[in-house]
Amino acid sequence: MKMTTNLTPERCIAMKDSGAWNDMLITDYLDEAVSRVPDKTAIITYTMASGEHSTLSYRELAERVARIAVGLVSLGVERDDVVSCQLPNWWQMTALHLACVRIGAILNPLMPIFREHELRFMLAQAESKVLVVPTVFRGFDHGAMAAGLKKELGSLAHVLVIGGEGDSSFDACLLGHEHDQTLDVARLFDERRPSGDDVVQLLYTSGTTGKPKGVMHTSNTLMSHIRPLAERLALGADDTTLMPSPLAHQLGFLYGLMMPIYLQATAILQDTWLPQEAVKIIRAERPSLMLGSTPFLADIAEQAIDHGPDLQSLKLFLCAGAPIPSPLVEKAARNLPTRIISAWGMTENGAVTTTCLEDDPSRAVESDGRPLPYMELKVTDIEGRPLPPGQEGSLWVRGASLFVGYFKQPDLYGVDDEGWFPTGDLARLDEQGYVRITGRSKDVVIRGGENIPIVDIENTLYQHPAIQAVALVGQPDERLGERLCAYVTLKEGHDELTLEEVSRFLTERQMTRQYQPEFLQVLEELPRTPSGKIQKFKLREQATTAPNA
Structure with missing residues (x-):
């Protein structure tokens, strides 16, 4: 089936010009x-369960x-067919994407x-023809689950299992054969070659607000920010x-799968996050x-206390x-030479903003960076009118890395006539064009008619010695509209935390009582x-049944 997208000829011309x-x-x-570098290591895969690693x-x-x-x-995959994979960070996922691009x-x-x-929802909507899974990963039998799904889904013709046997073996079906001597592989790939504007990736949103949507990207939208990002961070083949x-999340896919190949560099893939093993x-x-996201940085910073060298x-x-x-x-700064770069992006765009190497390190804390080349941002009021620097409003983005539509849901694209996409x-x-994400539009808590600065309060609470993670949401209240609820997890060694302790902590830091x-x-x-983002919509649901303070 040919993917129907929201890509227009006018956008293609403008982006290429x-x-x-x-x-x-x-x-x-x-x-x-x-x-240029045929014998250079492209991928090193570390498998935590076995303690082994391999190189290609x-x-x-x-x-x-x-x-x-x-x-x-040979399995019947045609141009524009969807090949799904549920894989850890293994070399097979990189190879599978490259193989799909080879044949369109x-x-x-x-x-x-x-x-x-x-x-069940994603495979059915995508009409996936092939699904590739591991036999067992982290104690779960993916092979058995995939076999069960194949019986339910008529479009799913093949389930291939890495480490499997017989007709379902990934190795036997895709690696264990010799190319047909009569097959002109170069001609096959040339005939199947997609254009830069053809869809090559279908990635479902993480679901912070409910039902996932299938985000469609082309080679042009994916590569158009990998190149500028690599240039901004001065990355090269030695990095x-x-x-x-x-790798199944956009951050991992773009910068662990694609960017190293673009740089002719080496990618190290760790399939399960174990901080001690990462050291x-x-x-x-x-x-x-x-x-990675903030938890990865937190773990590395913690490991650096004892393993800095x-x-x-x-x-x-x-x-x-x-x-x-x-x-x-x-x-992190106390024990590492590491420059921390703050970034913001979406499945629909990849990275849109980053801080820069020449910035003061405080920028990574105070902002989420400025747009990469070929990308633009604007902040508007509820009527869509641009707001001056310093004022909070709705964030819009447009430019080269913007996706080309939601699969089978073109009406949800939301891009206006000038190419602006509402991020939510x-x-x-600020005056220099740096952005600070202050929350999701549905994350706003309005108490007694006043907007609560959620991000500022969360950042302050992260400084509490007992708090590992925190999320603030609103609880409906007849009198005030909403009351502020805090959900936290605690650091190892801390068994309890009371609301009184939290209030005292915030008061000591001169946080107004109305914001507590x-x-x-x-x-x-x-x-x-x-991908590690907190699902506040679930906490909001929980807050509606929480006892009133």
Whole structure:
């Protein structure tokens, strides 16, 4: 089936005239790497369950990509067919995406934590023809689950299992065959080659507000911010990247799967986040770059207290997904040479903003960066009128890396006639164009007619010695409209925390009483999306049934 998108000829012309889009595919960059550095290590995969690791050179990666691509064709995969995969951070996922691009198919990465409920919806809507899964990962039998789904879903023709046997074996079906001697592989790939404007990735949103939507990206939209990001951070072929964030999330996909190939660099994939093991990997492989959300940075900063000498190669940490608490930056700075880069983005855009190497380190705490080349931001009031610097309003984005539509839901695209996309975030811009994300539009708490500065209060509470993570949401109240509820998890060694202690802590930091939580609940874990973002909509649901303060 041909993907129907919201991409217009006018946008294509404008983006190509600006130089933002160049019609290069990720496989073109793979071919360049094979030509220039065939024996350089492309991927190192660390498997935590077995304690083993494997390496692939660019030549070996390209050979496996060709085999997988031909194998997919032999299974009946046509141009624009969707190939889904629910894989950990293993080399097979990188190879599978490259193979799909070779034959004009579309990769649909799925988070390994998804189960039947989520997968049934996504696989059915995507009409996936092939699903690739591990046999068992983190104690869960993905092979058995996938086999059960195959019986339910008529469009799912093949389930391939890494480590499986027989007809469902990934290796046997896609790697264990010799290319047909009569098959002209080069001609096959040339005939199947997608354009830069064809959809190559279908990635479902994490679901912070409910039902996921299928985000469609092309080679042009994906590559148009990888190049500027690499340039802004002065990255090159010698920059080895450690990627513990899931490749099935946009951050991992773009910067752990695609960007190293573009740079002709080496990617280190850690399939399960274990901070102590990450220290061993960094000591052995000496990566210069790591990317992840705030919890990854927090863990590395904690490990640096006792293992700082082992982590000295880590020169850059790009942190995205949530504001970075200042105590975390201070802790990292005490034991690491690492420059922390703050970033903001979405599945629909990839990274849109980052702080810069020349910025004062405080910028990473105070802002979420400024737009990358070919991207623009604006902040508006409720009527859509642009607001001056310093005022909070609705955040809009437009530019080269903007996606090309939601799969089978073109009416939800939301882009206006001038190309602006409503992000659903609240933000403010400063005089220099740096943005600060202040919350989601649905995260606003209005108590007695006054907007509560949620992010500022959360950042302050992160400084509390007992609090590991915190999320503030509103509880409906007949008199005040809403009351402020705090949900927290505690650090190891702390068993309890009272509302009185929280109030005293905030009062000592001169936080106005009207901004202080009126309800507190300590949880074992906060509900999160697969990418680590706190699902405040679930906490809001919980708050509606919480006892009134």
